[in-house]
Amino acid sequence: MSLYYLQKFLYVLNRDEGAQKKYQNDLEALLGDFDLTDEEADALRKGDIGLLYVLGVNGQILMHYAAFLGIEWFDYLDMMRKGIEEHGPVRAGVYTMTGEGESFTEEEKSR
Amino acid sequence: MSLVYAGVCSHAPGITGRADLCENTEKRDEFYAQLDKQRQDIEDSGAEALIVVAAEHFANFFMNNMPAFCIGIGAEYQGPIEDPEWLKISKTAVPGAPDLGTRITREVMQTVDVAYAEEWKFDHGIMVPLNFLTPNYDLPIIPVNINCQGPPLTPLHRAWEFGLALRRSCDAVPEKVALVGTGGVSHWPATPDSGKINEEWDRRFLGQLMRQDKEAVLGYSDQETYAQAGQGGYEIRTYIATAAAAGGLGELQFYTAELPIFAVGVTVGRFDIAA
Numbered sequence: 015m016s017l018y019y020l021q022k023f024l025y026v027l028n029r030d031e032g033a034q035k036k037y038q039n040d041l042e043a044l045l046g047d048f049d050l051t052d053e054e055a056d057a058l059r060k061g062d063i064g065l066l067y068v069l070g071v072n073g074q075i076l077m078h079y080a081a082f083l084g085i086e087w088f089d090y091l092d093m094m095r096k097g098i099e100e101h102g103p104v105r106a107g108v109y110t111m112t113g114e115g116e117s118f119t120e121e122e123k124s125r
Numbered sequence: 126m127s128l129v130y131a132g133v134c135s136h137a138p139g140i141t142g143r144a145d146l147c148e149n150t151e152k153r154d155e156f157y158a159q160l161d162k163q164r165q166d167i168e169d170s171g172a173e174a175l176i177v178v179a180a181e182h183f184a185n186f187f188m189n190n191m192p193a194f195c196i197g198i199g200a201e202y203q204g205p206i207e208d209p210e211w212l213k214i215s216k217t218a219v220p221g222a223p224d225l226g227t228r229i230t231r232e233v234m235q236t237v238d239v240a241y242a243e244e245w246k247f248d249h250g251i252m253v254p255l256n257f258l259t260p261n262y263d264l265p266i267i268p269v270n271i272n273c274q275g276p277p278l279t280p281l282h283r284a285w286e287f288g289l290a291l292r293r294s295c296d297a298v299p300e301k302v303a304l305v306g307t308g309g310v311s312h313w314p315a316t317p318d319s320g321k322i323n324e325e326w327d328r329r330f331l332g333q334l335m336r337q338d339k340e341a342v343l344g345y346s347d348q349e350t351y352a353q354a355g356q357g358g359y360e361i362r363t364y365i366a367t368a369a370a371a372g373g374l375g376e377l378q379f380y381t382a383e384l385p386i387f388a389v390g391v392t393v394g395r396f397d398i399a400a
């Protein structure tokens with residue numbers, strides 16, 4: 015059930031500049047506004063893209079969150095792959111990894 | 126007066142955001158040129174407003190209250206919600222068309238239970254197309270959303286009916302209205318598979334769409350689409366609504382699977398407006 019509020023946290027953060035300020039200035043208060051498990055709150059404290067991905071956060075809001083954190087594109091893709099390495103396959107939702115984590119772009123391969 | 130233009134285009138955030146990372150600059154620029162042609166076609170149509178049938182990504186509509194369809198009737202919109210550095214599109218105000226949007230909504234409601242919204246923050250799903258199609262943000266926009274993001278999704282046959290309803294509503298107003306549907310064919314965006322594209326699936330679907338093969342395009346199950354075209358493939362709903370609104374044969378002006386850095390089979394097309 016809590017995955018809903020984890021995603022709601024990111025939904026609100028991504029679209030609301032007030033929430034973005036609160037995230038920077040008083041993250042604990044913002045986290046307190048949502049019904050999150052300790053694991054979820056901790057993933058948000060650390061900006062743990064890999065774990066959030068595995069927990070089943072919708073890819074689009076996770077992508078926007080990674081952009082908000084200033085994470086470079088290919089680093090963001092790698093963080094999701096490492097999340098799977100560390101925590102196993104995506105546990106919920108439709109943004110699963112279909113292959114073995116290989117890259118689909120020459121730009122990334124030649125990096 | 127009527128619907129004066131109907132077309133489709135891709136909206137993936139990489140199209141602007143990763144333009145500089147793209148190594149196949151020749152293909153990229155060919156695509157940008159087609160988008161500019163689409164801009165010109167819209168301008169030449171004399172359109173006084175542009176309906177953007179979009180598949181947004183939890184920027185406004187979330188599982189707390191998810192409409193199958195929504196039409197924007199606000200006076201002004203803000204976008205993008207994303208970090209402008211990341212999307213490479215500056216935050217800006219986009220003019221709406223509250224009066225026209227309201228009249229269109231009223232007419233659509235005769236056959237489809239549509240939600241409406243005076244507030245709407247645009248994400249890449251609308252900002253990327255506008256960046257190319259109305260780069261000066263001087264054409265009033267009527268944003269429209271079809272739920273392609275949070276299952277249970279809007280059924281394809283309802284997206285078709287919604288397209289027909291939009292068409293009837295455009296034909297019922299004195300203004301000239303253009304419509305662009307923006308979605309994806311196969312893609313696996315926002316996953317480690319970003320850049321994966323099923324070209325065969327794309328070309329088959331787009332062929333059916335351009336031929337107005339209603340039975341074929343409405344025949345895709347979500348399970349089949351998910352398996353073969355990824356969760357991004359759910360966005361065919363916007364293309365289906367556009368084909369229904371236009372009613373005429375389509376022309377696929379551009380398609381390539383050779384820009385995987387943009388993370389979608391990149392598409393530009395237009396339809397004849399059937400009488």
Ligand SMILES: [Fe+2]
Binds near residue numbers: 136137182250308309
């Ligand atoms: Fe999309």
